[in-house]
Amino acid sequence: MHHQYLNSLLALLVLSVGTFAQAQSTSATPHSHLRPVKPPASLKVHGIFRSHMVLQRDKPITIWGWAPVGSKVTVALGDQKGESKAAADSGRWEVVFAAEPANAQGQSLVVQSGDESVRMDDILIGDVWVMNGQSNMAFALKGVFEADLESATAHLPLLRHLRIKAGAESEYVETDIKEEFLNGDDPDKNWKVVTPAVASEMGAIGYVFGSQLQRALQIPIGIIDNARGGASLESLVPRHKFADHPDAKAYLKWVDDRRAAFSEQAFLAEQIRKYEESLKQHEKQIADDQEKGRKVNRRKPNKPDGSIRTWSVPGRSPSDAAACYNGMFGVFKGLSIKGVAFHQGFNNSMMNTSCNPKFYRLLMKLMVQGWREDFKDPHLPVAVIGLCAGGQAQTALNFEMEGLSTASYIREAQQHGLADIQDPEHTAYIPSDDQRIPQLHPQKKKELGLRAARWALKTVYGMNIIWDTANIVSAKQEWPALVLTFDRAVFPDDMSAVIEGFSIADRSGTYFMANASIRPTKDKAMANRQIVVSSPLVTEPVSVRYSWARGPMGNLKVDGKPWQPLQSFRTDNIDFSAEVSHMDPDGPRKNAEELKKLKEEAAAALKKRLDNAQMSSPPLGSH
Template sequence: MKHICTFTTFILILATCMADIEARPLKLHSIFTNHMVLQRDKPIMIWGWADKGANVSVKFGKETANATAIGEAGRWEVTFPARGADAIGKELTVAHGSTLIEVRDIVIGDVWVMNGQSNMAFGLGKTSQADLESAQANLPLFRCFNLKSNEQASLQSDLPADAIEGDGWTCSTPQISLTFSSIGYSFGSRLQRALQIPIGIIDTARGGASIESLVPQHKFKDHPLAAAYKSYQDSVIAEFDAEAFAEKKWKNQLAQAKSKGLPKDKWPTNGGAKSLRSWDRPDQSPAHNGSCYNGMFGVFKGLNIKGVLFHQGFNNSLRTSCRPKLYRALMKVMVEGWREDFNDPALPVGVIGFCAGGVSQTRENFEAWSISSGAYIREAQRLGLADIEDAKNTAFLPAHDIQIPGLHPVKKIDHAIRATRWALNRVYGKKINWDSATLVSVEPQGERIVLTFDKPVMPDDMSTTIEGFSIAGKDGKFYLAHAKWPMKKDHGIHNTAKKSFENKKIELWSPLVAEPIAVRYAWATSPMGNLKVNGKPWLPLHSFRTDNWDWPESDDYSKILMDRLTMKKAMKEAAERLEFRRHEEATRAVEIIDELETLGRSVSK
């Protein structure tokens, strides 16, 4: 009887195990849903999972293909030939045995990924022009796939249902559009109207994400700074005790509850490691290496896309996390990683610069507001892209001049319009106005310094006042600079017509800098700076500096060089410079006015 029971038990266990193995259902990757947009002019790969060894039949439109599920995961895939844009909805069917999956209304056009943090995720319904934009949003060929937060410690193969907004791909309507990313909607809908093909947007932005979390993990080894940072983070993870952290967190919350006099039934309980948020865990935090890429972008690699629009920066501009040199390195390897994983070495990537926020810089606070970690992050974004050496397919799109107070400015559509101009001009070859200017030379000339650009730079409002420049001598102390364009030789000194200026050159001077050697422009979080390339409002001259006085940054990632005391000291010194300039301008007003009469008169060549 004992042997019979043992044998029976064995058979039951074996049957249960076999049932588990055979129970793996036929599945399609979660990116494939009704109303999907597939990328035109590139091979179309369809993939999913089934029982190991299962024969899977796939039909897309009139074409069919077969695949065998392989490996322990039972992954299968088929690839259909590239197709041109097609606005007529097609059906995708996947079959194995008696199981059939149907996906309807798939169109073919261009697919753009929106990546970054909360200012990219910021919904259209929260913007200042939501009513006007949504009123034009009845666009059945513009579609969006929105992801929820899904940061992961390792690269995922599929998206869980709770990481997807709604049922997946959604066609634009006036009501639905309000839930789309504002930049994503405004960019994608304009592309759709201009190109007259289906356009799909995949919104992978995650509020609070640092650039570290958006870089494919395998790319950290490709740059010394990135590799060192990953090594440091790995050590932090190795030392992390989730249970101990959860208990400490609970004790702090309990102490707060008691100090507030809350009744016992309102006191928090210790939920252990399972109660921790992703923010609490160094291996899953939106600041951890690759975490957001693992669960929100790389999770659908294999899907061909047209390009990526990126908008991020805030979390890396905080005093405690600002590391511009590391950011520059990560920007480069991030884009290179995307191109590798999505099998396109020339994948177009547009980076909308770190947006302005907070109190705007003015003449009254100029020097004090110039202590800016955000300005260094903008520079790191621009230079990181430049390090890729692919100006044809990458672009830095300045955003510092669009200024609304707050961490989440509601004027997003202007950013999207600039991105659309770039994409139509450079990616699609349309005759749409978009350009950028490059600083060609910096020439110290005694008490003045002269800049030369490769294109005209001027305000878009016909003003002859140039704002946003500061200059410094060898002491590194920057002061607000007076600026003018040089006069052309064939125009009299009283001719102030716009055409009388050499608008590719700018002469700078300050009564407080005897021998200037360095220049900064638009160097603040919400900076002064009114120059536009060719005087066009949608083409702001990007912020820049000519010095190498960097933001304090340690090779030891456990240390913060710009600690509270250092920051307080820097702000105090900047405030003193501000007061000194204001005092000097008041006491030397006549002298300064006389000098300004000659500014711009002697440098034209």
């Protein structure tokens, strides 16, 4: 019976991978290029174009799709009309219209070829923003704090939304989006006019960001949600950018080599083998239970159904080079957009071979540069919302142990990667680590959407909105303390005299929780711009860290505004560990050994500080 099942499933497999095998035969290295496209037998418009969408204002409007080779295609957008001819190689056609100003009056977009016609209605002209990253960006409004009030007020006919869902990732540079990947399980694959019900299903950050922009600007706003849960940064970088640096190029070759060596048939055959072994073991356990009179509810193994999760396929996995960009973002390049908000970092901060802060920094730069190249805007506005503060919250009782954090290095890499682009007028790092919730998906998402909206309204749109950052200017030794100077005032929004979140170290590199206070001054220009940091355990300090944990302490705000937290930083250059490349098969063991050593050092530092505090405290009841 098992062999019959094996043969039938393998037959199904041959059919299911036929298209894949055919694609392999068309190119010696199919994973390095566009997915092979055959000219269609009928008219097709790219999947991003749908009723109720928003087209980008003030930029050329490009409409494209496919049709039988040589056929004439006419396109009408409102009063604008254009013609194209389906190309000989792929049947692709394209029409470019002149830029238009914002227009809240719905227009029709009609594409015709011969007797065929595709009509899309209620097309608006405004600004289109992309919400990219991983699950904390995709996390729906209905799951966050204040979701009830936000969704109840979401009567916003000029705010439109489209979601590209997980599963669209690909090892190929895709050219079109399948309907199955639009708007989840909703049968309506058009852009959504935002109502309370629609808002509840939107990514929370994207909804709050978009709703604030729409209300402030009074123009149509389109939000494309294409964040992918579990995505590593590697998968979000445009494929062509890996050629720009030798380290990235070597990594891409490693991914491509693994993909070339992977056999879907062999993988599924192995799944069947494992299933049959599990089934035999299950049947043996049932027989033993019956023989011994035991009543045990044993779960029967699930039969493989011939499908393969994207995680299992090298090059297609959301952990691998360009996979998510290929099918979820770059797939609609050619569409004009206003900007991108990005929120990611969790998968790259796990202590295994994926935690490579220096490589992350490089990829952050390449990613933004690649977006700008693909969407033909050298100053495309980009806001990177820093890695969120999940996990165990840092306290005075675990400070040093929680200060041993991969998350902090990834946040630093996000900041530095953006800085490497050298375009501060059009890029921003937006801290989120002050919004501490001990969960994988913290429910404080509204706050992050509001911060991103403040940044955009001030810097992109030039409105009189408060959004600023502050940077450390110097760290001078005034033993036994370090005096930090900032370019702007930084102080707690509750005016507390207790400054939290600093650690300090001498040349040994061992960090202890520090005392910190604002240096008094009569110079109004320097008010709240200097912080004095010290510890009784560090007599010759050389460096400090601030807000350096996954869920860090830290209460400084720029100009004391609660929505402007001071970003995490450090004045040392100590690596978390020697970076292990993705290609090193021994990487996990090396990282585990390094982490064990660092944990032991952090535990010793915590014990020393707590012991010292106990010795310094007077006995209970003494005077």
